[in-house]
Amino acid sequence: MNRYSWFSVLKEGLTGHKGWPRAWRDPEPKPAYDAIVVGGGGHGLSTAYYLARNHGMRNIAVLEKGYLGGGNVGRNTTIVRSNYMLPYSTQFYEFSLKLWENLSHELNYNVMFSQRGQIGLFHSPAARDAAARRANTMRLNDIEAELLSREQLMTMIPHLDYSASARFPILGGILQRRAGTARHDAVAWGYARAADRLGVDLIQNCEVTGILRQGNRVTGVETTRGTILAPKVGLAVAGNTTLLTDMAGLGRMPIESHKLQAFVSEPLKPLLDYVVAFALPGGHFYISQSDKGGLVFGGDLDMYNSYAQKGNLPVVEDVAGCAMALMPCLGRVRLLRHWSGVMDMSMDGSHIISKTAVEGLYLNTGWCYGGFKATPASGWCFASTMAKDEPHELTAAFSLDRFERGLAIDEKGQGPTPNLH
Amino acid sequence: MLRIPCPFCGPRDHAEFTYLGDATVTYPPIDSTDQRAWYEAVYLRDNPRGPHKELWQHVNGCRMWLAVERDTMTHEIKSATAAHPGTRAALAAETAR
Structure with a gap:
C-alpha cells in the first residue's frame, strides 16, 4: 500500500493514474479476533485505528452492516468546534479539536x-x-x-x-x-485506510444479529457472515444502539433514536x-x-x-x-x-463512552447532534477504554451509570428530554 | 407529514401536535423514595424499532393529550386515543351513545 504524497500524485499524474492501489482490503472475516468494533462509521473506524496505533492491537475487526461511512458520518453538516461549557465536555472536545488539527498528517489522507x-x-x-x-x-x-x-x-x-x-x-x-469544517467522507475513508494499513480487518455487508455471552462475559458476535469470536466487543452504532444492547441483554438504555x-x-x-x-x-x-x-x-x-x-x-x-x-x-x-x-439522542445530551455490566462489552453512544466533531477523540478514548478495560480520564465522567448516580452532564440544562437536546 | 387521527378533531397534520415521548412510562408515586424506580422512569426507554406507544399533544387543535400507536420504522399510525383514562372512557361512552 503506497503512501500518498506530492511525489505519488506527480508520478501517477505523469503515468495516467493507472498505479493507484485500492485504499483498503476487503477481507473475509476470520473465525476469531482479539477485539471487534461493531459499526464502520467515523467512531468505529477511529476506534479501530487507535486500538491498533496506540495499543498495538492488530488482530481486530470492524463489522459494518452496510458500507463504510454510510451512516451518520456521511450524513452530517461537518462542523468541528469545541465551544462547550461544562468541565468534562470542554476538555473532551478541545482534545478532539487538537487531534483534528493534525489529522490529515496523522492519517496520510487529506480530510480537508x-x-x-x-x-x-x-x-x-x-x-x-x-x-x-x-x-x-x-x-x-x-x-x-x-x-x-x-x-x-x-x-x-x-x-x-x-x-x-x-x-x-x-x-x-x-x-x-x-x-471549522472537515470533509466528512474523507474522515471515514482516511481512518479506514489508516486502520487497514495497520492490519485491521474492515468487514462490510456484515450485520451483527446476536451478541454471544458466556455468563457475564462477552465471547463474540453472530453475524450475517457467520459467528466471529472475540473477548472484547465495542459498540459504536449510533441510532441503532438499543437494538444491539437488547441483543446483549443489557436492559433498557438512556437513549432514544x-x-x-x-x-x-x-x-x-x-x-x-x-x-x-x-x-x-x-x-x-x-x-x-x-x-x-x-x-x-x-x-x-x-x-x-x-x-x-x-x-x-x-x-x-x-x-x-x-x-x-x-x-x-x-x-x-x-x-x-x-x-x-x-x-442516538441521550437523556442529558452528552455522549456515553463506557464499560457495561457485561464484561468485555463496551459502549460508545449518545452523540446526539454532535458526533462528527468528536470522531478523533471518541475513537481515542473508546480504544483506550477497550484496550485497558478501564475508563479513559477524559471520558470517565461519561459513563453509562452516571444517570443512576445523579451525575448527568446536561450542557443545555434541558432535563431528560432527548428530542430537545 | 404524518396524519394523526385525533379522536376529537379527525385526521390532522402532525405539525399541529407536539411530541412528548414514550407513553408506557409511569412515574412512581410522588412521595416514593425508591431511587431505582425513579431512575428507570426518568432515564430508561425501550426505544423500539417498530410499534411504539407515544404521547402527542394537539396544541394547535383541541389541546388534548393523545396516546398514539406508531411504527418507528415505517411511521405508520395504528391508532390514536385520549391519553387520560377518564377522558378515554368518557369518549367511548359518548361514541357508544
Whole structure:
C-alpha cells in the first residue's frame, strides 16, 4: 500500500493514474479476533485505528452492516468546534479539536480540515450575556473565543440580514477561530485506510444479529457472515444502539433514536467564509459553505422517535425559513440534496463512552447532534477504554451509570428530554 | 407529514401536535423514595424499532393529550386515543351513545 504524497500524485499524474492501489482490503472475516468494533462509521473506524496505533492491537475487526461511512458520518453538516461549557465536555472536545488539527498528517489522507472559524449569533441582551459567559468559560479552559460586535460581523459576513425588520435582529456573535469544517467522507475513508494499513480487518455487508455471552462475559458476535469470536466487543452504532444492547441483554438504555435532516444547495461561488449558527426559541440553524461551493445546513430534529433514514417536510419548511431569516439572498438558491440520519439522542445530551455490566462489552453512544466533531477523540478514548478495560480520564465522567448516580452532564440544562437536546 | 387521527378533531397534520415521548412510562408515586424506580422512569426507554406507544399533544387543535400507536420504522399510525383514562372512557361512552 503506497503512501500518498506530492511525489505519488506527480508520478501517477505523469503515468495516467493507472498505479493507484485500492485504499483498503476487503477481507473475509476470520473465525476469531482479539477485539471487534461493531459499526464502520467515523467512531468505529477511529476506534479501530487507535486500538491498533496506540495499543498495538492488530488482530481486530470492524463489522459494518452496510458500507463504510454510510451512516451518520456521511450524513452530517461537518462542523468541528469545541465551544462547550461544562468541565468534562470542554476538555473532551478541545482534545478532539487538537487531534483534528493534525489529522490529515496523522492519517496520510487529506480530510480537508478547514479552520475557518465558527460564529454563534446572538439576538438579545440576555443572549449576549450568555455568549460572554460561554466565551469566558472557554478562555478559562485555555480555549480561545471572542465576542464580535454587530459592526464587526457586518464586515466579516455582509450577507446576513442586519436590517431593522429582520425576524431575528443580530446583535453580535461569539467566534471560535480554530473551529471549522472537515470533509466528512474523507474522515471515514482516511481512518479506514489508516486502520487497514495497520492490519485491521474492515468487514462490510456484515450485520451483527446476536451478541454471544458466556455468563457475564462477552465471547463474540453472530453475524450475517457467520459467528466471529472475540473477548472484547465495542459498540459504536449510533441510532441503532438499543437494538444491539437488547441483543446483549443489557436492559433498557438512556437513549432514544431520532432523525435529523441535513441539506446541501447547488454549488455557488464563495459566499460564506465562516460556519454560522444560531439557536433561540423559534429557530435553530447552522450553515457553512463546502469547498465545492454547496451551502451545507441543518436545523432541529424531526422531534419524534424514528429509525427511518427519511426526513419529514415540516422540518424542511422550518429550516428553509431559518435560512431565509438569516440570509435573504438565498431565496432563489435551489436545494441539491437533503437526507436524514438516525441520532442516538441521550437523556442529558452528552455522549456515553463506557464499560457495561457485561464484561468485555463496551459502549460508545449518545452523540446526539454532535458526533462528527468528536470522531478523533471518541475513537481515542473508546480504544483506550477497550484496550485497558478501564475508563479513559477524559471520558470517565461519561459513563453509562452516571444517570443512576445523579451525575448527568446536561450542557443545555434541558432535563431528560432527548428530542430537545 | 404524518396524519394523526385525533379522536376529537379527525385526521390532522402532525405539525399541529407536539411530541412528548414514550407513553408506557409511569412515574412512581410522588412521595416514593425508591431511587431505582425513579431512575428507570426518568432515564430508561425501550426505544423500539417498530410499534411504539407515544404521547402527542394537539396544541394547535383541541389541546388534548393523545396516546398514539406508531411504527418507528415505517411511521405508520395504528391508532390514536385520549391519553387520560377518564377522558378515554368518557369518549367511548359518548361514541357508544
